Amino acid sequence: MLTVQAMRAYPFLIILQITTILAFPVLVMKHAHADTPQPQRIVTAPPDITMGPLFEAVQKAKMFPDQKTFVDAIPRYSPSAIMADYYMQRRLNSFDLQHFVRHNFIIPADGKGYIPPGGQTLREHIVDLWPHLTRSTPDITRWDSLLPLPNAYVVPGGRFREVYYWDSYFTMLGLAESDQWDLIRNMVQNFAYQIDRYGHIPNGNRTYYLSRSQPPFFTKMVELLAKHDGDNLLVTYLPQMKQEYQYWMDGENSLQPGQADKRVVRLGDDVLNRYWDDRNVPRTESWLDDVTTASQVPESERPQLYRDLRAGAASGWDFSSRWLKDPMKLSTIHTTDILPVDLNALIYHNEMALAKASRLADKMTDADHYARRADKRKQALNRYFWNAEKRYYADYDWPQGKVSQQLTAATLFPLYVQAAPQDYAQETAQAVRDELVQEGGMGTTTEHSHQQWDAPNAWAPLQWVAVEGLRYYQQEALAEEIAVRFLNSVQHTYEREHKLVEKYAVETGELGGGGGGEYELQDGFGWTNGVTLKLLSLYPPQQRDK
Known part of the structure; x- marks a missing residue:
C-alpha cells in the first residue's frame, strides 16, 4: 500500500x-x-x-x-x-x-x-x-x-x-x-x-x-x-x-484500395495480411537494443521504427534481411511495408480449415463463405507473391507495388499449404535446391547479415515446412536431402555437446550451433526436439544408411 x-x-x-x-x-x-x-x-x-x-x-x-x-x-x-x-x-x-x-x-x-x-x-x-x-x-x-x-x-x-x-x-x-x-x-x-x-x-x-x-x-x-x-x-x-481469423482480418471492411489498417492491406479487390504490433515503443524484453537501434534514425521516425521492430518479432523471424531495406542495418527495418508470403499462405490454410470445420458443423453458408475467401487468396498468392523473373515465391512490398527479389525459406510455404500450381512448385523447388540447400540442411536466406534469421543459419520449423511441402509436390528426393542433412547437423552437435539447440549453422566450414541475433544460443530446445523426432520417424538411420 x-x-x-x-x-x-x-x-x-x-x-x-x-x-x-x-x-x-x-x-x-x-x-x-x-x-x-x-x-x-x-x-x-x-x-x-x-x-x-x-x-x-x-x-x-x-x-x-x-x-x-x-x-x-x-x-x-x-x-x-x-x-x-x-x-x-x-x-x-x-x-x-x-x-x-x-x-x-x-x-x-x-x-x-x-x-x-x-x-x-x-x-x-x-x-x-x-x-x-x-x-x-x-x-x-x-x-x-x-x-x-x-x-x-x-x-x-x-x-x-x-x-x-x-x-x-x-x-x-x-x-x-x-x-x-x-x-x-x-x-x-x-x-x-x-x-x-x-x-x-x-x-x-x-x-x-x-x-x-x-x-x-x-x-x-x-x-x-x-x-x-x-x-x-x-x-x-x-x-x-x-x-x-477475425483478429487477423480486423479492419478490412473500412479499407480503400492501397490502404492498410493493423494486420490487413487492401490491394485492389484483394485483402492480404502483414505483421503488426499494437504498440510503437521499444520492445519490453529488448528495450535497450531497440533504443540503441532507434538512435540511428531521426526522433520523428522512431515510433514507426519501434512498430516495425515489434512487427518483426511478431513474424517469428526476428530478425532477418527479409524486413530490411539495407541487410546490414537493422535501423532500415520496414516490416509493416511487407506482405509476407508465409503469413498469407498460412491464412489461406486457415480459410480452408474454417470451410471444412463449418461443413462438419453443418453451417453451409459459412463453409461457402470461407471457401470463396480461400480461393480468392489462393489466386492472390499466385499473382502477388510469384516472382515471374526469378521463378519462385517471395514477399511483396505493398507501398512499392513489387515482389521481392530475395529468395528465402519462406518461399516454400505455398507448397506447404498446397496452394501452388504444379509448375510453380517445381520451379520453386529448383530454386531452393540451387541456392538454399547447404551441407547441414536448408538455409534460411542467402544473405550474411549477422541477423539470426539469415545465412548461415537453419531453423527446425523451416526444415519441416520444406519437407512437408516438397513431399506433397512429389519432390521426395529434395525433401529427403534437406531432412537428412539437417538431421546430421543435429546429430553431430548432439554427439559433441550433448544438447539440441535453437538454430544451426549449416554452411560448409560453419557447422554447429548457429549465431547472430540479440541473445546467446539457446539450448533445450522445443521446436528442434519436435521436428527432429518427426524427421527421425520419416527417415530413420537404418534407412538413411542404405
Whole structure:
C-alpha cells in the first residue's frame, strides 16, 4: 500500500494503475471457453508501463546480461509500492540500484539446471527432455509478467520460460511422435483459452507479448490433434478458429484500395495480411537494443521504427534481411511495408480449415463463405507473391507495388499449404535446391547479415515446412536431402555437446550451433526436439544408411 507521505510526494502513483490499464488496451476480457478451467487473475500492464523510470534505469545500467531477465522478474510488492519506494530512495547518496532490485524482485533462474544422463541416443534424449520442458502455471503471483494458463504446456528452454505460439506447433509434432496426446490436448486447450480471453493468441504468455501475435498455426494444431481425436474436434474449436481469423482480418471492411489498417492491406479487390504490433515503443524484453537501434534514425521516425521492430518479432523471424531495406542495418527495418508470403499462405490454410470445420458443423453458408475467401487468396498468392523473373515465391512490398527479389525459406510455404500450381512448385523447388540447400540442411536466406534469421543459419520449423511441402509436390528426393542433412547437423552437435539447440549453422566450414541475433544460443530446445523426432520417424538411420 502507498503511504500518505508517498501519495503527497508523488500523486502520479495514485493513478498509476488506472493509467497503465488505459495505456495498454489489449487487456479486455473476452468470452470464456465453457469447457476450460479459468485461472483467476487480473492482468496488469507490462513492466515498462507499470514501472517505467525504474525499468529504464535497470536496463540502461545493464544490470543483467540478458535484458529479458528483469522483465521476467517477479515483483515482491505492487508496482505502485515499489515505485513509491524507488522515488524516495534514489535521492539518497547511499542508493544502490542493484540492491534495490534484489530486495524488491525475485530474479528468475538461468534455466541451466538440467544435466542429461550419458549414453542416450538422440531420440532417447529428446523423449527424456519433455518433462523438463513442461510447465504448469494455473496460479501465479499477482504482479508477475507471466500470464496464467489452465493446463500444462511445453516451453522452448533456456531464456524462454514461457510458451510461444508458433514454436508450439512444431513442438507438438514431436509430442505426437512420443505419444504425448494428453499434453498436446492441454496445449490446444490453452491456446483456445487465450483466444477466448484476449481475442487472439499472443506471441507468448507474458503481459509484454499481448500486443502482438505470431504466425497463425492454431488450426494446424487442431488438425494435428484431430488426427488422433477425430474430425469433430474441428467443430469443437470452430469458435476459436473463427475468432482468430477475425483478429487477423480486423479492419478490412473500412479499407480503400492501397490502404492498410493493423494486420490487413487492401490491394485492389484483394485483402492480404502483414505483421503488426499494437504498440510503437521499444520492445519490453529488448528495450535497450531497440533504443540503441532507434538512435540511428531521426526522433520523428522512431515510433514507426519501434512498430516495425515489434512487427518483426511478431513474424517469428526476428530478425532477418527479409524486413530490411539495407541487410546490414537493422535501423532500415520496414516490416509493416511487407506482405509476407508465409503469413498469407498460412491464412489461406486457415480459410480452408474454417470451410471444412463449418461443413462438419453443418453451417453451409459459412463453409461457402470461407471457401470463396480461400480461393480468392489462393489466386492472390499466385499473382502477388510469384516472382515471374526469378521463378519462385517471395514477399511483396505493398507501398512499392513489387515482389521481392530475395529468395528465402519462406518461399516454400505455398507448397506447404498446397496452394501452388504444379509448375510453380517445381520451379520453386529448383530454386531452393540451387541456392538454399547447404551441407547441414536448408538455409534460411542467402544473405550474411549477422541477423539470426539469415545465412548461415537453419531453423527446425523451416526444415519441416520444406519437407512437408516438397513431399506433397512429389519432390521426395529434395525433401529427403534437406531432412537428412539437417538431421546430421543435429546429430553431430548432439554427439559433441550433448544438447539440441535453437538454430544451426549449416554452411560448409560453419557447422554447429548457429549465431547472430540479440541473445546467446539457446539450448533445450522445443521446436528442434519436435521436428527432429518427426524427421527421425520419416527417415530413420537404418534407412538413411542404405
